[in-house]
């Protein structure tokens with residue numbers, strides 16, 4: 001006699017069925033279907049989203065048109081306390097939203113050039129306890145272009161040749177928001193430069209992070225680099241640049257990345273402790289607006305148990321900040 005339903009072991013329904021989890025590449029990123037993001041998601045569903053985030057590093061949800069700033073913040077706050085950007089602050093009327101709008105410079109400039117984050121980076125690594133998770137919502141998306149690419153820096157670390165892994169384990173890097181804007185933005189106007197000084201770097205931070213951090217939730221090791229790195233501790237600029245390029249070349253290798261083609265209403269969530277990302281700047285003058293909330297992070301811990309330190313934090317002198 002075949003087992004009747006009532007005698008089958010009691011396996012609970014998964015909070016997200018397998019068929020709604022779509023891998024987007026071999027090493028990072030899944031799209032999750034049929035979930036309506038909100039601050040009041042049932043706990044089992046939220047726990048599953050959190051578990052998938054730790055596993056896949058980046059999650060993507062289409063058609064979240066119901067989300068406004070407050071609802072995006074409410075969903076983000078399920079992961080922990082939200083933090084505004086340390087120098088730009090929060091969009092008016094929100095507690096922590098950062099807007100990247102290609103038509104708005106000045107007050108709203110992210111410091112990455114008129115809303116174009118086209119440098120490989122991890123968010124806000126110039127402070128010690130930088131955000132652990134970012135939640136980004138597509139608001140205005142160009143008809144073509146404007147994709148974002150993420151890299152899995154834990155997968156990169158795991159696949160480094162052993163001698164490079166050992167080197168990375170032993171290195172520390174100084175990160176700062178006061179990077180060489182003119183070098184990164186050769187076409188920037190004097191006004192752009194002044195806005196950068198006035199907003200993004202009105203307070204300058206210099207923080208030393210281990211190049212390899214141990215993830216506080218998974219125990220995985222990942223690389224902590226990206227465009228806020230100034231130099232490696234104990235190395236000069238020239239040697240630092242070569243080593244940086246070497247490690248970054250592994251991070252930006254297509255095999256370690258996922259690329260998301262945005263539509264308005266999409267939401268991307270990434271584990272900022274084990275990823276870098278890059279907003280592709282290929283849409284000319286087309287309008288693009290995205291809004292981000294970030295969740296307060298932990299101070300990174302190195303493979304030998306030491307923690308990151310902010311070495312320097314100072315306000316720009318009045319003549320630069322004016």
Ligand SMILES: O=C(O)CCC(=O)C(=O)O
Pocket residue numbers: 100115117123134136147148277278279290292
């Ligand atoms: O514009 C994007 O797609 C990404 C912007 C970015 O770097 C961020 O929101 O942290």
Ligand SMILES: [Fe+2]
Pocket residue numbers: 117121122123277
């Ligand atoms: Fe970013």
